[in-house]
Amino acid sequence: MESSHVAALQAKHEGLERKLKDELSRPVPDMSMIQSLKKQKLRLKEELSIN
Numbered sequence: 580m581e582s583s584h585v586a587a588l589q590a591k592h593e594g595l596e597r598k599l600k601d602e603l604s605r606p607v608p609d610m611s612m613i614q615s616l617k618k619q620k621l622r623l624k625e626e627l628s629i630n
Contacts, residue, residue, distance in 0.1 A: 585627065592623045 599616045602608050 588623055588627050592620055592627070595620045595623070 595616050599613065599620070602612050602616065
């Protein structure tokens, strides 16, 4: 896989991590948003590990 593609996937993963931390720090976190972000992170992580 091209290194630019890997870098883009890693950047997306880091962005999702920031969004997840932001949501978790809210007084009343949106659990459906947290679940969605975690699933997206997992998909990216799997794609990164395959390549």
